[in-house]
Amino acid sequence: MPAAAARGCVRDCALGAAVTRTVAALAALLALAALYLGLAREGPGLGALLPWLAGDLSPIDAFVLGDIRLPRLLVAAFGGAALALAGAVMQAAFRNPLASPDLVGTTAGAAFGGALTIVTGAAAWSVVATPLGSLLGAAVVTSLVFVLARAHQRFAVATLLLAGIALNTLVGALTSFAVTFTFDNYTASSRVLFWLMGGLDARTWEHAAITAFGCALFGVLLLPRARELDLLTLSDDAAHSLGLDAPRARRWLVGCACGLTATTVANTGGIAFVGLVVPHLARLLVGPAHARLLPASAWLGALLLVASDLGCRLLPPDANLRLGVVTAFLGAPYFLWLLARHRRGEAL
Amino acid sequence: MLRPAVLTVAVALAGLACLPGCRRQAPWQAADWRPATAPQRIVAASVLATEVLLAIAPRERLAGVHVLAADPRYSLVAAEAKGLLLVGAEPEQLLAARPDLVVCDAFTRPETLALLAAAGVPFVQTATPQSFDDIAGNITRLGAVCWLEPQAQALVAGMRQQLTALQQKAPQLAGWQVASLDGALHTYGRGSLFDALVRATGASNLAGDRGVGPFRKLDVETVLGWQPHALVLGGADATDGDVPAWLAQQPGLSLLPCVARARLVRIPSPLLATTSHRLVEAAARLQDALLQWGRP
Numbered sequence: 001m002p003a004a005a006a007r008g009c010v011r012d013c014a015l016g017a018a019v020t021r022t023v024a025a026l027a028a029l030l031a032l033a034a035l036y037l038g039l040a041r042e043g044p045g046l047g048a049l050l051p052w053l054a055g056d057l058s059p060i061d062a063f064v065l066g067d068i069r070l071p072r073l074l075v076a077a078f079g080g081a082a083l084a085l086a087g088a089v090m091q092a093a094f095r096n097p098l099a100s101p102d103l104v105g106t107t108a109g110a111a112f113g114g115a116l117t118i119v120t121g122a123a124a125w126s127v128v129a130t131p132l133g134s135l136l137g138a139a140v141v142t143s144l145v146f147v148l149a150r151a152h153q154r155f156a157v158a159t160l161l162l163a164g165i166a167l168n169t170l171v172g173a174l175t176s177f178a179v180t181f182t183f184d185n186y187t188a189s190s191r192v193l194f195w196l197m198g199g200l201d202a203r204t205w206e207h208a209a210i211t212a213f214g215c216a217l218f219g220v221l222l223l224p225r226a227r228e229l230d231l232l233t234l235s236d237d238a239a240h241s242l243g244l245d246a247p248r249a250r251r252w253l254v255g256c257a258c259g260l261t262a263t264t265v266a267n268t269g270g271i272a273f274v275g276l277v278v279p280h281l282a283r284l285l286v287g288p289a290h291a292r293l294l295p296a297s298a299w300l301g302a303l304l305l306v307a308s309d310l311g312c313r314l315l316p317p318d319a320n321l322r323l324g325v326v327t328a329f330l331g332a333p334y335f336l337w338l339l340a341r342h343r344r345g346e347a348l
Numbered sequence: 349m350l351r352p353a354v355l356t357v358a359v360a361l362a363g364l365a366c367l368p369g370c371r372r373q374a375p376w377q378a379a380d381w382r383p384a385t386a387p388q389r390i391v392a393a394s395v396l397a398t399e400v401l402l403a404i405a406p407r408e409r410l411a412g413v414h415v416l417a418a419d420p421r422y423s424l425v426a427a428e429a430k431g432l433l434l435v436g437a438e439p440e441q442l443l444a445a446r447p448d449l450v451v452c453d454a455f456t457r458p459e460t461l462a463l464l465a466a467a468g469v470p471f472v473q474t475a476t477p478q479s480f481d482d483i484a485g486n487i488t489r490l491g492a493v494c495w496l497e498p499q500a501q502a503l504v505a506g507m508r509q510q511l512t513a514l515q516q517k518a519p520q521l522a523g524w525q526v527a528s529l530d531g532a533l534h535t536y537g538r539g540s541l542f543d544a545l546v547r548a549t550g551a552s553n554l555a556g557d558r559g560v561g562p563f564r565k566l567d568v569e570t571v572l573g574w575q576p577h578a579l580v581l582g583g584a585d586a587t588d589g590d591v592p593a594w595l596a597q598q599p600g601l602s603l604l605p606c607v608a609r610a611r612l613v614r615i616p617s618p619l620l621a622t623t624s625h626r627l628v629e630a631a632a633r634l635q636d637a638l639l640q641w642g643r644p
Contacts, residue, residue, distance in 0.1 A: 042444035060443055063467045068440045127459045190455065201438045202459035204466075313440075316415075 025299045029077070032303060036073050036310050037065060071208040072200050076309045077302040078208070078215040079200075079264040080274055084301025085219060086257035086264075087275030088282070088293055092229040093250045093257070094157055097338075100276040101261035104164035104254065105141040108171040110265040111196055113137020115178050118191045128206045130195065131266040135210075138262030141171050146251065156247070160254070198269035198324025200309050207267040214263020218256045219298065225253060226290035233288070270324050273331020274301055280338070304330070376470040383470060386495035387449035391435060391442055395423050396474055397451035399624035400490050402428050404499035412445035424618050424626050439463040451490060477623050478562075479544045480511060487625060507625040511548055514628070514635055518550025521635065524644050526613070527554040527576040528620070531594035533566045542580075542620070545627055549635040568600035577644035578606050580634060582617040590614060613637040 038046030044061040051057045052065050086101035094103070101107065117123045117133035148163035149156070175196075182189035228249045231239040236246040265271065282296040308326045315321050375381060389411035392398040398417035401410060402425050412433040420426040435441040439460045442450055450464055450471040464471050472493050474486045484504045491500020526546055528536045536542035537553070537560030546553040554574050555564070583592060591612065595601055606612070619630045 040440070043440060060446060060467065064440055064443055067466055068443070068463060124458050127462045129458075191457065202457055202463060204459060204462055207459075 025296075029299065029302060029306075032306055032310075033073055033077070036076075036306055036313075037069050039310065039314060040069075041314060041316070067205070071205050072203040072309070073306060074208040075200055075203045075211045075267055076306045078211045079268050079271070080278075080301035080303070080305025081298035082211070082215040082219070082260040082264040082301070083271060083274040083305070084278035084282070084297040085215075085222060085294060086260040087277075087301075088279035088290070088297040089222060089229065089253050089257040089260075090275070091279055092232050092290065093254050094161070095233055097280065098276065100273075101257055102168070102275070104145045104160060104258060105167040105171060106138045106258045106261040107265050107270060108168045108175070109141025110134040110138040110262055111270060112141070112171045112175045112178070114195055114266065114269070115175050115192050118188055118195065119178050119181050121188075123191065127204050128210070131207060131210050134266035135262050137171075138258065138265065141167055142255075142258040142262070146255070150251075157250075160250075194322065195269045197322040198271045198327075199312070199322045200268060203267065211264055211267045214260060218259040218263070222253065222256050222260075223294055225249070226294055229253065229290040229294075230288075268323070271305070272324055272328040273335070274305060274327055277331045277334045278304060280334070374465040374470070376472065377465075381470075381472070382492055383449065383495075387447075387470075387493070389446055389448045390494060391445045391447040391450045392417065393435065393437070393442060393450055393456065394453040394474065396453060396486065396623045397490065398423065398429060399425050399622065399626060400487050400500075400503070401451070401494070403503055403625070404487075404491060404496045405494055407432075409494075411447050412442070420618065422618055422621065424622055424624075426618075439467075443467060443469065449493065451493075477541060478539050479541075480507065480548065480628070483507070483541075483623065483625060483627065486623075503625055507628050510628045510632065514548050514550075514631055517635060517639065518548075521550035521638050524551035524577050524638050525554045525557070525574075526551050526578045526580055526634070526638070527571070527574060528580040528582075529566075529571065529595075530582055531592070533568070533571065535560065535564055535566050537561050537564055541623060541627060545631045545634065546580075548628070548631045549638065551634070551638060568598060572600055572603065575604065576606055578611040578613055578638060578641070579604075580613045580615060580620070582620045583614050587614060611641055 034046075034049060038044075038049050043064050044052070044057070048057055048061055048065065052062055055062075057065070083101060087099075090099040090101055090103060091097055093099070111134070113136050114130045114134040116137070117130045122129045122133065145160065145163045145167050148167070149160040179189065179192050182192055228244055231242055231244045232246060232250060232253070234242075239246040239249075261275070278301045279293065279297045282293055282300050285300075286292040286296045305323075305327070308330065309323050312321050312323050312326060376383075388409055390401060390405065390409055391412040392401045392410060393414050395414060395417045398410075398413040401413075407428075410432055412435045413429050415434040415436050417423045418426050418429040418432075418434055423429065433445050435445055437456070437460065442460070442464065447469055450469055452461065452464075452471050452473045454473065454476045456473065461471065461473075472489065474489070475482060477483045477486060484507065487500050487504050487507075488497075491497045491503075528542050535555045537555035537558070540556075540562040543553045543556040543562075546556075554576050555566075558574070560566075579595075581592060581595070591607065591610070595607065595612075601607055613634055615630050615633055619626065619633070622630070
């Protein structure tokens with residue numbers, strides 16, 4: 001066989017495998033989505049899905065499926081994807097397998113903004129008040145970290161981390177201070193507490209739109225930059241010798257990760273460990289190259305958050321298990337496993 | 349330089365600018381709204397609504413009640429609530445009861461209300477009461493929206509009758525200063541229903557008199573400085589004078605004269621925390637205990 005034909009065959013086979021993998025991944029996501037929509041303790045079940053699609057369901061059941069479960073599913077899927085993408089970017093940009101989206105104060109800023117809307121009563125104006133307050137808080141704190149980290153026109157990892165830790169602590173203290181103002185008001189204090197614990201109950205189409213918009217926008221900005229992320233995992237000097245302005249690329253990519261985190265946390269509250277754990281799982285599946293790692297992380301993140309929230313939904317009403325608690329339960333053992341591996345001398 | 353962050357700020361600001369337009373106002377959110385016909389599938393999405401509706405509405409008109417209403421730690425009607433559909437706070441659970449009216453409270457999240465409005469399910473929100481008049485207002489409103497005005501009026505009249513009976517004995521308790529306390533040293537102050545309850549008996553609530561807000565955490569030093577004549581404690585089936593374990597474990601509190609003299613009024617937690625007409629029973633219980641002890 002001539003060499004050109006052999007190369008063509010290899011390319012076709014690789015393309016075929018990629019298409020198969022993509023179709024399988026989408027099928028798994030769709031199957032989980034169908035289970036998510038159809039499984040419930042009460043109300044319309046799996047048998048109602050086809051009549052719903054055919055427009056042959058009672059208005060109330062159609063509302064439950066189309067306006068309660070579907071927006072919640074979309075927030076979980078896009079939110080999980082966004083957090084996992086952000087985690088993959090942060091781990092590459094900081095060359096640290098333990099980096100996560102909350103490293104540079106984005107989550108803390110979002111929590112502060114969200115808590116402030118509840119404490120001031122703005123949350124009662126509209127269902128989008130808390131998400132927008134969170135977005136604003138996340139953007140302000142993240143921008144501040146970036147400005148503080150930028151010394152002498154450089155954008156070093158150490159200064160970014162230090163600025164992030166300092167602002168995280170400060171904004172965390174401000175959130176606690178804001179929460180103390182709600183002690184006299186059960187309504188506000190319970191809302192702040194539940195929001196900080198993270199959860200997807202009572203999500204509306206407005207929440208789904210903000211999460212999907214953030215995930216799509218920043219995801220589209222990130223995906224063509226997979227090569228830059230690969231280069232950033234080398235040293236800055238090595239990346240520079242291969243034609244990459246590492247500080248500039250890092251600033252841009254971390255900014256996008258913060259955008260992904262902010263638009264998600266604003267609608268879900270605090271969701272722990274997804275950004276930290278999912279990129280590691282994705283690396284086990286597709287390897288470290290970011291052209292594959294980013295879509296795989298997004299897919300796995302969506303699966304994880306949708307499955308976790310399905311578990312929360314199926315529990316009895318008095319269980320009150322929050323999504324942030326479920327993801328922490330899933331993520332913490334993995335984190336400890338990473339630690340054990342590290343102790344045995346294996347790479348993280 | 350910071351394009352993603354600037355973009356995020358822009359999105360947030362644009363959204364905030366649209367906020368006033370986003371607010372949805374359903375017809376049933378008007379203060380004087382009343383359904384055209386009597387609702388037959390009412391969901392009581394709070395303990396307060398359950399306690400009131402079980403007192404004024406035929407049981408078959410209740411399509412569901414809040415899950416806490418069936419929990420004897422929080423509800424005075426736990427036994428009656430058994431057998432009814434129990435719902436949580438999520439809109440899907442509320443809608444599963446197929447309601448034609450949902451009675452929410454101030455705790456109900458704006459997102460849940462927005463989804464109920466979008467589903468076309470009428471709802472009313474009870475106010476957070478701070479006095480017996482507020483409680484009467486909530487009952488009257490529930491009676492109006494459920495087409496049960498005579499029953500609601502009778503319930504309010506019964507509560508007011510009991511309050512009048514309390515007022516007749518109130519002068520005997522002038523000079524009594526009491527405080528509420530729980531295991532974490534929280535107390536109810538000015539603006540709380542406990543304050544209204546104590547005033548109804550003729551005694552005074554020390555925390556309220558000292559300007560403490562509705563719900564505050566105290567330290568032992570403050571409680572020792574106040575020297576209340578009696579402590580009101582929540583709890584399960586305990587009799588007055590019984591010293592709870594948490595109080596015995598606080599070495600400072602055992603120095604209080606009221607603890608040494610066992611002037612501890614034990615009111616079951618659901619009765620102490622209720623925001624319904626049943627609160628008057630807690631007031632009667634407190635008044636009886638204080639009258640039994642005579643002078644402070």
